[in-house]
Amino acid sequence: MNFHAVKAIYVFEMARWWRTIYQSIVSPVLTTSLYFVVFGSAIGSRIAEVDGVGYGAFIVPGLIMLSLLTQSISYASFAIYFPKFTGTIYELLSSPVSYFEILLGYVGASATKSILIAVIILCTARLFVDFEIAHPFWMAFYLVLTAITFSMMGFIIGIWADNFEKLQVIPLLIVTPLVFLGGTFYSVSMLPPFWQKITLFNPVLYLVNGFRWSFYEVSDVSITTSTIMILSFLAACIGIVFWIFKTGYKLKT
Amino acid sequence: MSDLINIQNLSKVYSNGFKALDDVSLNIKKGEILALLGPNGAGKTTLISAICGLVNPTGGKVSVAGYDIIKDYRKTRELIGLVPQELTNNQFDTVLSTVNFTRGMFGKSKNAALIEELLKDLTLWEKRNSLLMHLSGGMKRRVLIAKALAHEPEILFLDEPTAGVDVELRQDMWRLIHKLRERGVTIILTTHYIEEAEEMADRVGVIANGKLLLVEEKSVLMGRLGKKALTMDLVTPLESIPESLKSYDLELSNDGNTLKYSYDNQGESTGITALVQALSEVNVRFSDLHTEQSSLEEIFIDLLNVPNDSNHMVEQKQ
Ligand SMILES: Nc1ncnc2c1ncn2[C@@H]1O[C@H](COP(=O)(O)OP(=O)(O)OP(=O)(O)O)[C@@H](O)[C@H]1O
Numbered sequence: 152m153n154f155h156a157v158k159a160i161y162v163f164e165m166a167r168w169w170r171t172i173y174q175s176i177v178s179p180v181l182t183t184s185l186y187f188v189v190f191g192s193a194i195g196s197r198i199a200e201v202d203g204v205g206y207g208a209f210i211v212p213g214l215i216m217l218s219l220l221t222q223s224i225s226y227a228s229f230a231i232y233f234p235k236f237t238g239t240i241y242e243l244l245s246s247p248v249s250y251f252e253i254l255l256g257y258v259g260a261s262a263t264k265s266i267l268i269a270v271i272i273l274c275t276a277r278l279f280v281d282f283e284i285a286h287p288f289w290m291a292f293y294l295v296l297t298a299i300t301f302s303m304m305g306f307i308i309g310i311w312a313d314n315f316e317k318l319q320v321i322p323l324l325i326v327t328p329l330v331f332l333g334g335t336f337y338s339v340s341m342l343p344p345f346w347q348k349i350t351l352f353n354p355v356l357y358l359v360n361g362f363r364w365s366f367y368e369v370s371d372v373s374i375t376t377s378t379i380m381i382l383s384f385l386a387a388c389i390g391i392v393f394w395i396f397k398t399g400y401k402l403k404t
Numbered sequence: 405m406s407d408l409i410n411i412q413n414l415s416k417v418y419s420n421g422f423k424a425l426d427d428v429s430l431n432i433k434k435g436e437i438l439a440l441l442g443p444n445g446a447g448k449t450t451l452i453s454a455i456c457g458l459v460n461p462t463g464g465k466v467s468v469a470g471y472d473i474i475k476d477y478r479k480t481r482e483l484i485g486l487v488p489q490e491l492t493n494n495q496f497d498t499v500l501s502t503v504n505f506t507r508g509m510f511g512k513s514k515n516a517a518l519i520e521e522l523l524k525d526l527t528l529w530e531k532r533n534s535l536l537m538h539l540s541g542g543m544k545r546r547v548l549i550a551k552a553l554a555h556e557p558e559i560l561f562l563d564e565p566t567a568g569v570d571v572e573l574r575q576d577m578w579r580l581i582h583k584l585r586e587r588g589v590t591i592i593l594t595t596h597y598i599e600e601a602e603e604m605a606d607r608v609g610v611i612a613n614g615k616l617l618l619v620e621e622k623s624v625l626m627g628r629l630g631k632k633a634l635t636m637d638l639v640t641p642l643e644s645i646p647e648s649l650k651s652y653d654l655e656l657s658n659d660g661n662t663l664k665y666s667y668d669n670q671g672e673s674t675g676i677t678a679l680v681q682a683l684s685e686v687n688v689r690f691s692d693l694h695t696e697q698s699s700l701e702e703i704f705i706d707l708l709n710v711p712n713d714s715n716h717m718v719e720q721k722q
């Protein structure tokens with residue numbers, strides 16, 4: 152195992168983020184505050200409790216998931232797309248590193264960053280609403296696993312994309328709708344029966360509900376299903392990544 | 405075992421069907437400097453890329469220090485430093501951090517003293533905290549060299565190290581290469597400049613259209629350079645070379661109008677005086693004569709089968 156290489160990639164990625172740290176922190180804090188002003192206070196005050204939880208508190212796990220997913224994908228996809236774009240990928244390919252080590256460095260850094268952002272959002276939210284975390288261990292479990300899974304997904308997108316449009320098209324056209332329709336801001340039981348069925352095909356639903364359950368012990372789906380879903384999602388990403396590495400897809404000519 | 409790199413029947417067909425390497429076999433000895441010469445698109449970069457792991461070969465085998473480049477890629481890559489042809493850099497990184505990054509990628513722990521010496525050798529020490537985007541092109545190339553040497557490789561690949569580099573830097577580069585060679589580093593460089601190959605290499609390989617046309621000791625090539633030719637325009641055409649002149653290395657043109665005499669100008673005597681006497685004895689007279697010397701460039705062009713047109717290479721030289 153080439154730990155020096157994993158560390159080199161990880162430190163490089165973290166350093167790049169650190170250079171724009173204020174931007175990185177200010178933007179999620181600001182966005183979260185806006186969500187709470189609009190949804191939590193303005194609209195939320197007119198919405199009754201959802202599943203016995205005040206609306207402001209209800210949306211906290213969803214908001215964190217929203218940002219965790221989008222940030223994980225965007226950090227990881229940019230991180231691997233950039234060396235491809237500038238040509239410095241030659242260094243990764245000619246170093247004595249395994250693909251697993253490359254993945255560990257990039258996904259590790261991306262997951263670290265998005266988890267930090269999630270924690271910042273959690274703290275910001277606490278300033279607006281009162282809530283408690285019923286199962287901190289499970290909360291951390293969902294947080295870390297989701298960050299890793301979606302960082303891997305971002306990594307895959309970054310390798311697949313050969314221009315900037317492609318880099319943004321999946322997060323924009325697929326991930327964002329899935330997150331918004333995955334019960335981030337509502338309980339699925341509030342939807343008409345037909346749409347409830349449709350929503351069950353949305354993988355993000357399971358992440359959001361599992362995560363929300365770790366806060367308030369309320370969930371639209373069973374917690375076992377949630378856990379199985381996130382694990383199979385992770386397995387799928389691992390499968391794709393290994394296929395990419397085995398074939399050198401879009402990495403080697 | 406004196407062969408450090410062993411290339412056997414290597415070929416590469418790109419996904420678009422283009423055959424960039426065609427059955428290349430080559431052994432590179434430990435400690436030597438090998439120059440790969442070839443026109444644009446010959447396959448030099450592809451060859452280097454295949455050895456370094458940037459390109460998947462479609463056929464053949466390469467081993468480095470006895471290890472297979474695919475199966476034992478960690479072992480082989482640890483030994484290799486690569487300076488790519490293109491200037492690729494993380495623009496927002498500093499010189500020092502990018503060099504340290506490469507050392508880390510090769511699994512080595514930090515060594516501040518070594519990096520300091522390296523950057524001083526390449527006159528980059530003053531610039532160590534500059535962002536790469538604030539460096540000139542020549543400096544960026546030096547950074548790439550520093551990166552390639554940061555993990556103390558035993559083999560260095562230099563893909564056109566002196567393209568777009570001023571005279572001073574080129575001489576710095578040559579000095580550095582000689583210094584590395586004294587340390588026993590094996591160096592493979594590609595170039596368009598024949599004088600660069602002449603200056604630095606122990607052996608020269610010529611590639612064109614994906615084929616390795618020749619690999620030879622530079623001294624052997626230089627021996628060919630010693631050959632001169634004397635061409636005589638005859639007053640009356642000859643049908644054949646007279647019997648009494650058979651002992652000379654003579655060549656008669658097809659129309660019988662010119663006679664070409666090849667001789668070694670580094671030999672004790674050229675034999676010209678004797679030839680001229682022998683010619684007048686059989687009454688062969690000439691109206692004009694001139695001499696020419698074959699250059700490495702000519703050998704090169706001969707090999708590439710570009711009939712009498714050296715513009716291509718001349719352009720490259722300027
Ligand atoms: N990814 C690729 N896909 C298809 N063809 C390629 C690819 N890369 C290189 N080639 C082709 O392979 C041939 C050899 O290219 P290569 O870069 O090895 O040449 P070179 O000898 O290094 O040339 P130069 O002196 O210009 O650097 C060229 O004709 C080039 O167009």
Ligand SMILES: [Mg+2]
Pocket residue numbers: 448449450489563
């Ligand atoms: Mg080239």
